[in-house]
Amino acid sequence: MGSLLKGVARVRWSELRDAQGTPAGGIPPLLSRIAYGGEDTARLAIDELGDLVCALGFVLGEATAPAVPFLFELAGAPQVPCKAELLELLESICRADNWHSSAAAAGGPKRTGFQEQPTWEVAARAAVHAGRPVVEGIASSVRPEEAEAARKLLRAMDEVPPFPEV
Template identity: 50%
Template sequence: MQWTRLQAARGSSARTVPALLSTVAWADRETARQAVDELGDLVCELGFVVQEAAAPTVPFLIELAGAPHVTCKADVLDLLRKIYTGRQWSAASKAFSSGHRTRLARQVAWEEAARNAVLAGQHVYEGLTASVDPDVARAATDLLRAIADAQQSAGAEKGDAS
């Protein structure tokens, strides 16, 4: 993966993503939590603006969520939920004229790719709902609920369009 070529928040590159993922994987709890916060700032700015680097980051976040040694799983799951529910570009695209929609097509595609990447880890989240750590179980349940709610809303929109 050429992280330097991927766009992160505020037009920066995603070059620091691998180091942050490593920190999440192997650091003490507080340092790992700070790394998750920094990752969130890069790939899902403000907690709802999905960036190009989000989708390539998600498989690593899923792996971290399922890894037994990771100390901040609830934070990782919360970040995955934010990435999944991030719809800023889609909402802006719908609000603008067709000319502006075309300009936002790339960013809307980032959101869709990121959502699809998050969906690929559903089996991991389902397993984590039974975690002995109540924060992890809650975060996994919240993520699955966000997925179900979004899918239900998408189904309702398709029904309205028919």
């Protein structure tokens, strides 16, 4: 996949489920389109990727946390377009708590049906928090849309700490 995204092949995407509940094998080609396509191609790929890693802007999947470091790799690469859109997707991932809230609301014996999903949110949010140094670097960008998106993500990280263990 070129100099970017070298680690993508080490993830067993087809064994993971995306935010739509299907095998996550579609994630690597979208990451590649973001890395190596033009601005229009990248923008469309980010939109499609958002459906797979953060459906509806708040539902995460098992494959979300493994995808997050690659989103940061792309956001931090100088030649990759649409950094603001990548950062907005990361903010949505950071703020997502659909499964966690559902598990808490279910309580009692019904809660066991939600055991995996809140763990996915914990892992994804932790992965977003781990990328803070990249976001701090982008926050001083000379491109206002990138800097503002980075500052919004930093605020989200401050407001929404990683979940406690479920």
